[in-house]
Amino acid sequence: MMDWTDRHCRRFHRVMSRRALLYTEMVTTGAVIHGDRRRILGYSPQEHPVAVQLGGSEPADLAQAARIAEDEGYAEVNLNVGCPSDRVQDGRFGACLMREPALVGEAVAAMKAAVAVPVTVKCRIGVDEQDPEEALDRLADAVLSGGADAIIVHARKAWLQGLSPKENRDVPPLDYGRVHRLKLRLPSTPIAINGGLTGLDQCREQLAHVDGVMLGRAAYHDPELLLQVDPALFGEAAPVADAFEAVEAYEPYVAMRLAEGVRLSSITRHMLGLFQGRPGARAFRRHLATQAVKPGAGLDVLRAAVAMVSRQDVAAGRIEAA
Missing domain, CATH: 3.20.20.70 (Aldolase class I)
Known part of the structure; x- marks a missing residue:
């Protein structure tokens, strides 16, 4: 790896x-x-x-x-x-x-x-x-x-x-x-x-x-x-309910690294697999791939990408998968 x-x-x-x-x-x-x-x-x-x-x-x-x-x-x-x-x-x-x-x-x-x-x-x-x-x-x-x-x-x-x-x-x-x-x-x-x-x-x-x-x-x-x-x-509850909460919980870390000068793409490249098979997943990946690499890209880019994914469908899909 x-x-x-x-x-x-x-x-x-x-x-x-x-x-x-x-x-x-x-x-x-x-x-x-x-x-x-x-x-x-x-x-x-x-x-x-x-x-x-x-x-x-x-x-x-x-x-x-x-x-x-x-x-x-x-x-x-x-x-x-x-x-x-x-x-x-x-x-x-x-x-x-x-x-x-x-x-x-x-x-x-x-x-x-x-x-x-x-x-x-x-x-x-x-x-x-x-x-x-x-x-x-x-x-x-x-x-x-x-x-x-x-x-x-x-x-x-x-x-x-x-x-x-x-x-x-x-x-x-x-x-x-x-x-x-x-x-x-x-x-x-x-x-x-x-x-x-x-x-x-x-x-x-x-x-x-x-x-x-x-x-x-x-x-x-x-x-x-x-x-x-x-x-x-x-046999323990997951720390967060779904991928949306996971991204929200990760945001403070992203903000801290951005403030240190780390490029957003260096962080979000590890998140491209989220929301697989769900409506909006492809748009999520495409937005991060094209926008996170730009100089000065910040949390707004990540949030905009997440907003492209349907929350309702993702939640239903995770329940069915379980």
Whole structure:
């Protein structure tokens, strides 16, 4: 989710769920250690609970980056061993580390020694010609030996040769059963599943087999899914009644960032998935896409876009969906 789940996105998503654990976009150890920490690791206190996702392969660097993230107040440090992009392969991190489970275990041990917050690992079921049965078990055993507190598994292989990063999100077949078997083998280890999940009914089905579910692009492209998380999975009322209230609750944050010089489009680009399939949704997206990019665009642009959506139809649609 690089370049997607930035602080503006996370702050908006938090408006719709108090309980979902939010993750940062993956940030590299080099950026955390040597870069502009305020820009890279900055977040709003209201985002909590929020975890930082790190990319790297050097145990000492990962330990240092984890310590910095803990000092910044993050609730969890997650090591990404699942991203298949060319950029991460060139840097020897992400999914290519599935081939080096011992190194990943060493990295986790170094991070655990450096911080008190949970250290988790996100991985694939394997890469390229690896046997997923063997590859996932080896990786899981290595990170648990290092002290990992939980494992999140994207239930697809990553093909580092022959498929683009985009294709790696859809082309390799899903194998939820492989993740379920990992949970059966490691009953005391928290295991979460990721990949291809697009609705809360699917999430509930998975929770019969594993301990948690992770939604990525589904929640980004249809953020109203998050309005169902607290009621459906935690038995609690959602923080707001609908997407309209979510936008209203988000407005003070938008106003604050605008006053700091942030462009409106940098914030509203994460909101384009709202009101999917509802009368006026296309006009909402078009207005934001064309007007929010203009210099000086402010809250009036966002409000005008929302006004193009039918409130009555949206409310009825959400009730029927529930």
